[in-house]
Amino acid sequence: MKKEMMFFWTAFIALLVLFFSGCTASIAPNPDDSALGGGTPVNQGQADAASPDDGTADSAAPDATTPVKQFSVEAKQFEFVPGTLIVNKGDFVKLTVTSTDVEHGFAIPEFGVNVKLPPNEPQQVEFIADKSGEFTIMCSVYCGSGHREMKGLLIVNE
Secondary structure (H helix, E strand, C coil): CHHHHHHHHHHHHHHHHHHHHHHHHHCCCCCCCCCCCCCCCCHHHECCCCCCCCCCCCCCCCCCCCCEEEEEEEEECCEEECCEEEEECCCEEEEEEEECCCCEEEEEHHHCEEEEECECCCEEEEEECCCCEEEEEECCCCCCCCHHHCEEEEEEEC
16 A cells, blocks of 8 residues: 555656646747747848748838938947937838947837847848838847846938
8 A cells, every 4th residue: 555655646746747847848938039029030130021032022122212321330238329310211221230249139119120139240130211200229138237228219200
């Protein structure tokens, strides 16, 4: 009787361990999720860009009449330099964004932009400024105590 009880409790504990390890594995965070609520990271910052071989028009590529605005942006603790970017509605915006210290993120949620910035590895970000207004640029990767204050501004004039 004593051996049967020991076997029962051993099997019961083993089943509990298996059950709880399976539950926690299914809710473990995905390290590839962005810091702005998961989802699929934008491919090198190209928002709404269709691949050329899928038969659809590439909505992020400018045509001959679309003005192109190019900027170089530096990300460092705890700021973006320049801190304000000004473009016109309809402009094709091309950014080269580089972190000069630790890993940062560069996100403009309203334009589908969210790119991780490994230190000293320039990243290309391209999108069409199809909405007018003022939009917050934010760091989307925790970078230290001033992370929440690391913001910039995109102004899109009508």
